[in-house]
Amino acid sequence: TTARGDLAHIFRGHWRALILCIGLVAAYNVTDYMLLSYMPTYLTGQLHYDDTQGLLIPICTMVLLILIVNQVGRLSDRFGRKPLLMSGMLGFFVLSAPSFLLVKDGGLVLMLGLSLVCLLGTMSAALPALFPTQVRYGALSVGYNMSASLFGGTTPLVITALISATGTDMMPAYYAMAAALLGVVAVACMAETAQRPLEGSPPSVGTAEEAAQLVESQAPEPKF
Numbered sequence: 001t002t003a004r005g006d007l008a009h010i011f012r013g014h015w016r017a018l019i020l021c022i023g024l025v026a027a028y029n030v031t032d033y034m035l036l037s038y039m040p041t042y043l044t045g046q047l048h049y050d051d052t053q054g055l056l057i058p059i060c061t062m063v064l065l066i067l068i069v070n071q072v073g074r075l076s077d078r079f080g081r082k083p084l085l086m087s088g089m090l091g092f093f094v095l096s097a098p099s100f101l102l103v104k105d106g107g108l109v110l111m112l113g114l115s116l117v118c119l120l121g122t123m124s125a126a127l128p129a130l131f132p133t134q135v136r137y138g139a140l141s142v143g144y145n146m147s148a149s150l151f152g153g154t155t156p157l158v159i160t161a162l163i164s165a166t167g168t169d170m171m172p173a174y175y176a177m178a179a180a181l182l183g184v185v186a187v188a189c190m191a192e193t194a195q196r197p198l199e200g201s202p203p204s205v206g207t208a209e210e211a212a213q214l215v216e217s218q219a220p221e222p223k224f
Helices: 003-013 015-045 051-079 081-104 110-126 133-152 155-166 171-189 208-218
Strands: none
Touching: 003 015, 003 133, 015 051, 015 081, 015 110, 015 133, 015 155, 015 171, 051 081, 051 110, 081 110, 081 171, 155 171
């Protein structure tokens, strides 16, 4: 096979999963970049916070994420990827505007941090499961990096341009809400993958007894 042939196979045979991947990563990256990367610039440049305050709010949010992200991952393993992802997307859609109003009045954005951690603790398990084993690495690389380049890295630039064009400093909230709505659609269209074997992967066992049972079940019936 060739790199061109592999890419053609990914786009031709797995385009539905690729679109889902791009949509999920777009929503995740826009909200992540907005909350953790753009926020200090927004606070100091638009709301005229001092530099210390502009850095302290995102730092407090990141500390919260560090403390609970592992627990969120465990919840996604137990209850499923879709409920956690949908909670995070809906959280951004519903809470972005109120959170930015609180920031303008001196409040914090920890509510959005709780929404973001639902994505952080789940996305790394949900995205690879979109693709079968034989194309997983290449398809995920293409989908993730394409979406991150188009939507994630451009988030600060796009938000700044929207604020300049509209004259409203609520544009970060509106942009996050639009991305979250895209994420809601993507999560609704994806299949649940928690506690299920990855598509295309060989069966796995945890004990010698399970291995023996698996071999016995796959042994051909004797012919007489």
